[in-house]
Amino acid sequence: MVKRYNSKKIEQLIYNIYKGYGFTEEESQEVAHMLIYTDLIGIESHGVQRMIMYDDFIRNGKIRVHNRPEVVKETDVSAVVDAHFGLGQLNGIYSMRLAIEKAKQHGIGIVTTRNSGHYGIAGYYANMAAEEGLIGLSSCNSRSAMLPTHATKALVGTNPIAFAMPANPNTFIFDAATTTVPQGKIEVYRKLGKDMPALWVAKDGETPVNSHNDTKDLDALRDLDSNVGLAPLGGVTEDTGSHKGFGLGVIVEVFTAILSMGNTSNEITPDDLSVGPCQSFVAIDPSIFGDKDAIIAKFSAYLQAIRDLPSVSGKPVIVAGDKEAAAYQDRSANGIEIDDKTLAEVTGIAKRLGIDYAQYVD
Numbered sequence: 146m147v148k149r150y151n152s153k154k155i156e157q158l159i160y161n162i163y164k165g166y167g168f169t170e171e172e173s174q175e176v177a178h179m180l181i182y183t184d185l186i187g188i189e190s191h192g193v194q195r196m197i198m199y200d201d202f203i204r205n206g207k208i209r210v211h212n213r214p215e216v217v218k219e220t221d222v223s224a225v226v227d228a229h230f231g232l233g234q235l236n237g238i239y240s241m242r243l244a245i246e247k248a249k250q251h252g253i254g255i256v257t258t259r260n261s262g263h264y265g266i267a268g269y270y271a272n273m274a275a276e277e278g279l280i281g282l283s284s285c286n287s288r289s290a291m292l293p294t295h296a297t298k299a300l301v302g303t304n305p306i307a308f309a310m311p312a313n314p315n316t317f318i319f320d321a322a323t324t325t326v327p328q329g330k331i332e333v334y335r336k337l338g339k340d341m342p343a344l345w346v347a348k349d350g351e352t353p354v355n356s357h358n359d360t361k362d363l364d365a366l367r368d369l370d371s372n373v374g375l376a377p378l379g380g381v382t383e384d385t386g387s388h389k390g391f392g393l394g395v396i397v398e399v400f401t402a403i404l405s406m407g408n409t410s411n412e413i414t415p416d417d418l419s420v421g422p423c424q425s426f427v428a429i430d431p432s433i434f435g436d437k438d439a440i441i442a443k444f445s446a447y448l449q450a451i452r453d454l455p456s457v458s459g460k461p462v463i464v465a466g467d468k469e470a471a472a473y474q475d476r477s478a479n480g481i482e483i484d485d486k487t488l489a490e491v492t493g494i495a496k497r498l499g500i501d502y503a504q505y506v507d
């Protein structure tokens with residue numbers, strides 16, 4: 146069952162939990178803001194729902210509460226950051242701030258970060274640049290989950306690509322996994338007991354796994370030696386374009402793991418504490434190309450022309466970022482959606498940390 150909860154109260158609860166782990170007040174505020182923003186824009190797979198995963202990582206030492214990111218190589222327009230297995234969200238905020246600073250001074254900044262932790266939604270970091278009037282890009286790799294075209298075993302992560310650019314009335318934010326869905330969405334479907342569309346998960350290359358009751362098959366997603374994996378964007382066969390999502394996923398590895406000389410997706414196993422995901426952060430000042438306001442006005446007019454297209458289904462034609470802007474308005478006013486299993490996980494963490502959680506979830 147899914148219920149709505151006051152986002153401000155849940156944000157306070159998250160803040161208390163991260164303070165309880167040992168993060169500073171400022172860090173706890175940043176993480177709480179990042180996670181609640183994810184739920185406010187309607188991405189239930191990667192906000193509060195993921196707190197149990199971070200809790201496991203913090204408890205088993207995969208995320209190291211007291212480690213901080215360090216710049217290990219730098220030019221005017223680029224940097225390599227070693228995150229030393231600190232919290233992914235804090236590393237992401239740090240690295241994007243660095244990219245933004247470089248873009249403001251030199252027109253462009255690109256930062257690649259190794260030995261990080263899972264950083265949640267890529268779009269949060271891309272949007273940080275857009276909020277400063279810049280174009281932002283962010284991607285990350287993750288544990289292997291994607292079946293390369295014709296392969297029976299997964300060896301590429303769900304590797305999202307996020308792009309944000311200021312526009313009116315909404316910032317254009319495209320943020321998507323390079324698999325048909327991310328693992329987090331499957332976790333949500335399993336929590337809700339919902340069957341999935343047939344082409345999200347496959348075993349032996351092409352056999353669909355779509356029932357939430359196929360527990361063994363879905364659990365095998367976490368096992369690199371299994372023959373179960375996620376379809377790349379484009380589906381599981383070359384005919385439908387699987388090679389395109391596969392190619393995009395490998396490009397993400399270049400900007401994240403290869404340039405930073407960190408771990409590629411095939412090396413990231415949840416149980417190995419000495420490996421971590423890699424991320425990339427790009428900020429570009431449109432002014433290096435011309436009049437920034439005119440560029441944004443031209444882009445906004447183009448997006449509006451797309452929205453104005455007639456639709457066959459009766460559903461409005463929208464552009465990336467519109468759905469999230471609408472969700473933000475709705476959830477800020479009416480509360481974020483949390484399923485009962487996730488709520489139990491979060492209140493369980495709070496209880497263990499000695500936090501009086503009842504006042505936040507009434």
Ligand SMILES: NC(=O)c1ccc[n+]([C@@H]2O[C@H](COP(=O)([O-])OP(=O)(O)OC[C@H]3O[C@@H](n4cnc5c(N)ncnc54)[C@H](O)[C@@H]3O)[C@@H](O)[C@H]2O)c1
Binds near residue numbers: 190
């Ligand atoms: N940290 C990690 O390792 C990791 C890995 C994979 C995914 N993720 C995150 O998971 C989140 C969810 O990913 P997803 O693949 O489920 O994304 P999604 O399918 O929810 O959305 C993808 C994008 O499509 C746009 N969109 C949605 N409907 C549209 C429509 N009708 N017309 C035009 N545009 C539309 C959205 O605005 C969004 O930008 C992302 O934020 C991603 O960064 C994280």
Ligand SMILES: O=C(O)C[C@H](O)C(=O)O
Binds near residue numbers: 290303326329
């Ligand atoms: O779950 C992961 O390891 C990566 C990502 O968050 C996903 O949902 O696919």
